[in-house]
Amino acid sequence: MKVSIIIPTYNRGKYIGITLQSFLELNYPKNRYEIIVVNNNSTDNTEEVIQQYINNSFGVKLHYLFEPRQGVHYARNTAARMAKFELLYFTDDDMIADTELLNEIIKPFQFDSKVADVTGKVLPKWEEEPPKWILKHCNNYLLSLLNPDYDFIIADSIRFLYSCHQAIRREVFFQVEGFNPEYTKGKYMGDGETGLNIKVRKLGYKFGYNGKSVIFHIIPKSRCSQAYLNRRFENNGRAHAYTSFRERGSIFYLVMSICKNLICRFPMDIIITIIKPIFKKDFSLYLSLYRLLIGRLYYLYGNMAFNFNLLTKSNFRKFVLKNDWLSYDKEFDAIKL
Numbered sequence: 001m002k003v004s005i006i007i008p009t010y011n012r013g014k015y016i017g018i019t020l021q022s023f024l025e026l027n028y029p030k031n032r033y034e035i036i037v038v039n040n041n042s043t044d045n046t047e048e049v050i051q052q053y054i055n056n057s058f059g060v061k062l063h064y065l066f067e068p069r070q071g072v073h074y075a076r077n078t079a080a081r082m083a084k085f086e087l088l089y090f091t092d093d094d095m096i097a098d099t100e101l102l103n104e105i106i107k108p109f110q111f112d113s114k115v116a117d118v119t120g121k122v123l124p125k126w127e128e129e130p131p132k133w134i135l136k137h138c139n140n141y142l143l144s145l146l147n148p149d150y151d152f153i154i155a156d157s158i159r160f161l162y163s164c165h166q167a168i169r170r171e172v173f174f175q176v177e178g179f180n181p182e183y184t185k186g187k188y189m190g191d192g193e194t195g196l197n198i199k200v201r202k203l204g205y206k207f208g209y210n211g212k213s214v215i216f217h218i219i220p221k222s223r224c225s226q227a228y229l230n231r232r233f234e235n236n237g238r239a240h241a242y243t244s245f246r247e248r249g250s251i252f253y254l255v256m257s258i259c260k261n262l263i264c265r266f267p268m269d270i271i272i273t274i275i276k277p278i279f280k281k282d283f284s285l286y287l288s289l290y291r292l293l294i295g296r297l298y299y300l301y302g303n304m305a306f307n308f309n310l311l312t313k314s315n316f317r318k319f320v321l322k323n324d325w326l327s328y329d330k331e332f333d334a335i336k337l
Helices: 016-024 046-054 072-082 101-105 107-111 132-137 170-175 192-202 226-248 251-280 283-287 289-312 314-321
Strands: 003-009 033-039 061-066 087-091 095-097 115-126 152-155 165-169 206-219
Touching: 003 016, 003 072, 016 033, 016 046, 016 095, 033 046, 033 072, 046 061, 061 072, 072 170, 087 170, 101 107, 101 115, 101 206, 107 115, 107 152, 107 206, 115 192, 132 289, 165 170, 165 192, 192 206, 192 226, 226 251, 226 289, 226 314, 251 289, 289 314
Parallel strands: 003 033, 003 087, 033 061, 115 206
Antiparallel strands: 087 165, 095 206, 115 165, 152 206
């Protein structure tokens, strides 16, 4: 199978060279994959670093694009339109690929023709030894890490499938009209790959996971902090509000959702967070439990703020309900939270 590797980047001059080097060194026929790097308006030395790899000695075609519209979904979708091959593989600019990544990620597609969306193992590459509380609470989706108990699975859905390690059939990607908005101008404006995966599932396609397809996520010291955890929770709150409104899409739902969050959901989240160590029989978790409780407050804030914007701004509701993110639409480029 031929694969187009798509890497959006923004101000990651420090890491993008490491990422590109790892993908150039893949144990995969060099004429059967291409790399498309999309500079999403970087202001550091990202472009200079990328230019050093365009005329590489590995025989891999590396294309450089510049996407001035700020937003990782713009970068990914723009690159997808340029991609030539049958599989689109999406990753980020702070990743290190295992040499067998492509050989293994294509196997679920070969196993079942109904499989359209595949991921694999995402392991941490810590820049510094992380605090114990990070290892206890955040060695998971909070740092976009994935290391489940199973090795290989084909299913109607997969709970965690991140765009830092995601392969999708090109024809299906265009059927579902691309990635929804995600990290845009400093704020989460949508549900990104979650929304993409929901659209794929609704068309009846299957998902795959192969634990032998491995990528490493560089985790800097700045992400091992309460400040980063708070931002992550807040953004999750925004993303979940986006997903929920797309599913229901009514003013009545928004009012009910705000009331439900205040009266029921948030108090229940606090209770579950507090009693979870009891069920896990790990009372040492209580020493750092306050960090998750603070994060839950940020989740509530992000969710409520997003819902309030939906409630009060008709144009924002229109933005959230938009399906086709492969088309160019200036009306939505100016949307702000």
